[in-house]
Amino acid sequence: xxxxxxxxxxxxxxxxxxxxxxxxxxxxxxxxxxxxxxxxxxxxxxxxxxxxxxxxxxxxxxxxxxxxxxxxxxxxxxxxxxxxxxxxxxxxxxxxxxxxxxxxxxxxxxxxxxxx
Amino acid sequence: xxxxxxxxxxxxxxxxxxxxxxxxxxxxxxxxxxxxxxxxxxxxxxxxxxxxxxxxxxxxxxxxxxxxxxxxxxxxxxxxxxxxxxxxxxxxxxxxxxxxxxxxxxxxxxxxxxxx
Numbered sequence: 001x002x003x004x005x006x007x008x009x010x011x012x013x014x015x016x017x018x019x020x021x022x023x024x025x026x027x028x029x030x031x032x033x034x035x036x037x038x039x040x041x042x043x044x045x046x047x048x049x050x051x052x053x054x055x056x057x058x059x060x061x062x063x064x065x066x067x068x069x070x071x072x073x074x075x076x077x078x079x080x081x082x083x084x085x086x087x088x089x090x091x092x093x094x095x096x097x098x099x100x101x102x103x104x105x106x107x108x109x110x111x112x113x114x115x116x
Numbered sequence: 117x118x119x120x121x122x123x124x125x126x127x128x129x130x131x132x133x134x135x136x137x138x139x140x141x142x143x144x145x146x147x148x149x150x151x152x153x154x155x156x157x158x159x160x161x162x163x164x165x166x167x168x169x170x171x172x173x174x175x176x177x178x179x180x181x182x183x184x185x186x187x188x189x190x191x192x193x194x195x196x197x198x199x200x201x202x203x204x205x206x207x208x209x210x211x212x213x214x215x216x217x218x219x220x221x222x223x224x225x226x227x228x229x230x231x232x
């Protein structure tokens with residue numbers, strides 16, 4: 001069974017602080033993809049990153065970075081020097097090779113508020 | 117590239133009426149389209165997967181007679197909520213993929229349905 005857990009329901013930080021959003025996943029498949037999406041108040045999903053299960057390299061993109069650790073089944077997302085525009089709901093998601101990657105299971109989301 | 121549109125962006129209807137939501141891939145041919153439902157402060161839940169020219173595959177618990185999905189062309193899928201009731205009020209999001217070894221999904225902006 002697939003499962004994505006985002007234990008932090010809501011996080012508030014002051015602007016310029018760093019913040020890490022946690023994601024723990026569960027799958028029996030050895031081949032899978034992990035994602036992060038941002039959903040601002042407008043509702044439109046914004047794709048942030050896709051990572052396959054064979055690539056454990058951490059990634060940095062500007063103020064964003066991702067830490068993928070298969071040993072702990074985690075795919076955490078860090079925003080450095082947060083800004084008000086980062087305020088949104090962030091979803092971690094998983095898709096397995098068994099389902100031809102079609103079925104994307106979303107975590108419950110973490111609502112991030114960046115306070116000026 | 118990879119733009120997906122939805123129409124309408126919001127709709128208000130009376131209980132008992134049917135509402136049709138369109139999902140279009142504007143600059144690519146979508147072999148597969150997906151429909152998600154998102155209740156307030158909740159995650160996205162996959163409702164169904166549709167492949168062009170064939171019947172949609174519905175997730176467990178989703179009434180196929182209530183949520184009619186048609187994927188008549190490679191650029192258009194429609195979701196019709198039949199005999200809508202207040203409990204159907206939700207944010208409906210579609211996504212589209214062009215197939216291949218990895219079916220990356222591109223999400224539409226969503227349609228907010230309010231049933232009075």
